[in-house]
Amino acid sequence: MLFNSLDFIIYFPIVFLIYWFVANKNLRKQNIFLIIASYVFYGWWDWRFLSLIIISSTADYLIGLKMDQSDNKKYRKLLLIASLGINLGFLGFFKYYNFFIESFVDLMEAMGFQANITSLQVILPVGISFYTFQTLSYSIDIYKRKISHTKDIFAFFAFVSFFPQLVAGPIERAKHLLPQFTKPREFDLQLAKDGIRQALWGFMKKIVIADNCAIAVNAIFSDYQDFNGAILVLGAFLFAFQIYCDFSGYSDIAIGTARLFGFDLMQNFNYPYFSRNISEFWKRWHISLSTWFRDYVYIPLGGSYASKARRMFNIIVTFTVSGLWHGANWTFVLWGFLNGVGYFPEIFRKNKTKKFDHIKRYGIRQYLNILATFVFILITWVFFRSPDIMTAFDYLVNIVTTPFLENSRELVSRITFDNSLKISLAFIAILLTIEWFQFNKKHPFEIETLPKTARWGLYLAVANCIILFGQFGQNDFIYFQF
Amino acid sequence: MSDIRKFNKSMSIFILILIVPYLVYGAVSMYTDEYKSKVTPGVYESIQKCREGNINSQTIIFTDSAGAQLYNVNDSTSNGFFVINGTRAYGLVGQYLLINELVRNHPDEVKGNTIYLVTIPSVFMDNLDQVYTFNYFIKPFYNEQYIPYLEDKVKTHIESFPMQWASQLPLVKTTNWSVDYSNAKSFFKIDEYYISEFSLIYLNRLKELADEFGFEFVIKAPFMRNDKKEVSQEKMKQQIREHNLDDIFRHYFEDMKYIPDSVFVDRDHFDTEKYKPELNSLKL
Incomplete structure (x- = not known):
């Protein structure tokens, strides 16, 4: 079920009312109801793949239980390997089987060998990368004695399948989210109000900005050879905001929805396009994933407590694997690699980057850094969006080799539907302005300090923008495919 | 509380x-009925004109937006033509519904006359699968008045549109609100012309309508960009032969007139400041 669908508009109030008025008698009822609601939410897409979530939840619950009870190091390690095997096995088969087979066949053929291995028609289960990482972190943290296992199986199953963040995160850690399932929730008016504000803002980002940008982005990237340099730059620029508003919009809706049920999910985006270097960008972009890779890949590899060369190696490995996590395509691998390379200057920087405070005047250099970082990110997004590496290179080369402004008027008519392009650009400007002034808030629509009439005016303004300027139809969230 | x-x-x-x-x-x-002057007003004007227009010409012309540039549609009758200014967004199915509306409301006036459809060849490729289909076809035509003239295949196709069920709700019908139809076809890059399934069905139905009401139906092409000479016409010509549509397409390709790309503002429309065609330049 998509957040931006009529199904969800009907489904959500029903679940909300049952949760608070019927299932609120005790903790177990709340958790069982959340499991059922989450399975319905997921099964709406394809009920068969619920089995994967159930298997993964059962395995990790039992493994966690046994691991926590045992003091035998070898046995505990064996259990950890079992957890890794099950979760990464699912992920490897459903997400990467064809990719590795096809890459192997290509390699063999490039070396002059004939490889007769056939790929399979495998459907990628929605959200598999997210919930497997969530359950993995539970097992790893128990193995490292950072947390204890939970005895409440319903709490654990609800933790794994919690529908607001099941299919596209934030990827929560058991240490943060699981305890919230083990104590009864009571309706918190302030939390719910802030939740609905954040969800409303998320809907605006997704339906108004991301889905309007998508029209031009799809037109430009599908026929990039036909466009001049200026339109190609515009395509990369719009994609940067499409993916940001699509994914952070999803996160806002997820976090906001979870708050309505009394849960506090972690912040997943923190104004990333105001970053002054790549290191800062990754502290602000998809925070739940980047901290996951930091804790479970980068630090085990040696982290920052190593020589500069080793640190560079650790960073490249972490970012490349993170790229592969996004999708079974070499474009994602290269995208991850490039971000790793973009991180290198941070290793050689003597002074740590100071916390950004937009109110203080840092001078023009800070702003140039923001611009340079954004340009670098734009280039990497071209790899992320392109179907293959050669196309991405070709796209970038065409920016500088084609006449920059030739036929712009005609070409613009190809990339817009009604006023989608104007709406995209206008709302990107509005978004950046609001983010700039709300920079220190957890989300830009944190406006509880304003007078009630001003707040309601803003709620109505945002809701009307969604109705009047939004794109409604078949717009999946980009990160569903990961 | x-x-x-x-x-x-x-x-x-x-x-x-x-x-x-x-x-x-x-x-x-x-x-x-205020919405009719705000939401796709051209479509509702055309419907109204087909219903109640005063046909004082022997030459009745239906156009797409490219064809409309050749006629002074604001003052059509004074030029000696009865012109219904149309759009490619409703495709051949929409053109059929309008012509059907006209002939059923004016059976005596159309009898013995010729109805021309002036439209670019890529319009025949449309299968009600355009980004504008929701606003230009589904909203004005998918209602009890026109559904009886729609083939089951067309109805099934429309029902596959996201939120088509909402198209006749006042809230949706009276605003420019539209769904984003992700399956929409783009015709910016065309290698060859062909006639889509729905266009074939409704071309045949137009032939039948012409026989039933005793008018002649002829299709003509408006002026096109020079670079469209590159687009292959073979498949479309073959379909015309196979489906016995030669009589309504007679001289369609032969009479095509190409003008320099430089006077066009997009794929199909020329800049009327740069290029002013003479009246009845198609010699209808």
């Missing part, structure tokens, strides 16, 4: 404040 009840009350008030103005606007706009 408990917090949850307070919250629910606030949410209910908010939704009412948000939705009621739209509902009232929709209802008033439907009641007064």
Whole structure:
């Protein structure tokens, strides 16, 4: 079920009312109801793949239980390997089987060998990368004695399948989210109000900005050879905001929805396009994933407590694997690699980057850094969006080799539907302005300090923008495919 | 009052404040027909003209937007033509519904006359699968008045549109609100012309309509960009032969007139400041 669908508009109030008025008698009822609601939410897409979530939840619950009870190091390690095997096995088969087979066949053929291995028609289960990482972190943290296992199986199953963040995160850690399932929730008016504000803002980002940008982005990237340099730059620029508003919009809706049920999910985006270097960008972009890779890949590899060369190696490995996590395509691998390379200057920087405070005047250099970082990110997004590496290179080369402004008027008519392009650009400007002034808030629509009439005016303004300027139809969230 | 009840009350008030103005606007706009001058007004003007227009010419012309550039559509009758200015967004199916509307309302005036359809060849490739189909076809035509003239295949196709069920609701019908139809076909890059399934069905139905009401139906091409000479016509010509449509397409390709790309503002429309065709340059 998509957040931006009529199904969800009907489904959500029903679940909300049952949760608070019927299932609120005790903790177990709340958790069982959340499991059922989450399975319905997921099964709406394809009920068969619920089995994967159930298997993964059962395995990790039992493994966690046994691991926590045992003091035998070898046995505990064996259990950890079992957890890794099950979760990464699912992920490897459903997400990467064809990719590795096809890459192997290509390699063999490039070396002059004939490889007769056939790929399979495998459907990628929605959200598999997210919930497997969530359950993995539970097992790893128990193995490292950072947390204890939970005895409440319903709490654990609800933790794994919690529908607001099941299919596209934030990827929560058991240490943060699981305890919230083990104590009864009571309706918190302030939390719910802030939740609905954040969800409303998320809907605006997704339906108004991301889905309007998508029209031009799809037109430009599908026929990039036909466009001049200026339109190609515009395509990369719009994609940067499409993916940001699509994914952070999803996160806002997820976090906001979870708050309505009394849960506090972690912040997943923190104004990333105001970053002054790549290191800062990754502290602000998809925070739940980047901290996951930091804790479970980068630090085990040696982290920052190593020589500069080793640190560079650790960073490249972490970012490349993170790229592969996004999708079974070499474009994602290269995208991850490039971000790793973009991180290198941070290793050689003597002074740590100071916390950004937009109110203080840092001078023009800070702003140039923001611009340079954004340009670098734009280039990497071209790899992320392109179907293959050669196309991405070709796209970038065409920016500088084609006449920059030739036929712009005609070409613009190809990339817009009604006023989608104007709406995209206008709302990107509005978004950046609001983010700039709300920079220190957890989300830009944190406006509880304003007078009630001003707040309601803003709620109505945002809701009307969604109705009047939004794109409604078949717009999946980009990160569903990961 | 408990917090949850307070919250629910606030949410209910908010939704009412948000939705009621739209509902009232929709209802008033439907009641007064005001929306017809605001949402795809050209389509409703064409429908109205087909129903009640005064046909004082022997030459009746239906166009797409490219064809419309060749005629002074604002003052069509003074030029000696009866012109219905149209759009490719409703495709051949929409053109059929309009011509059908005209002939059923003016059977005596059309008898013995010629009805021309002046349209670019790529329009025949449309299968009601354009980004504008929701606003230009589904909203004005997918209602009880026109559904009887739609083939089952067309109805099935329309029902596959996201939120098509909402198209006739006042709130949707009276605003420019549209779904984003992700399956929409783009015809910016064309290698060859062909006739889509729905276009074939409705070309045949237009032939039958012409026989039934005793008028001649002929299709003509407006002026096109020079670079469209590159597009292959073979498949379309073959389909015309196979489906016995030669009589309505006679001289369609032979009479095509190409003009320099430089006077065009997009794929199909020339800049009327740069290029002013003489009246009846198609020699209808």
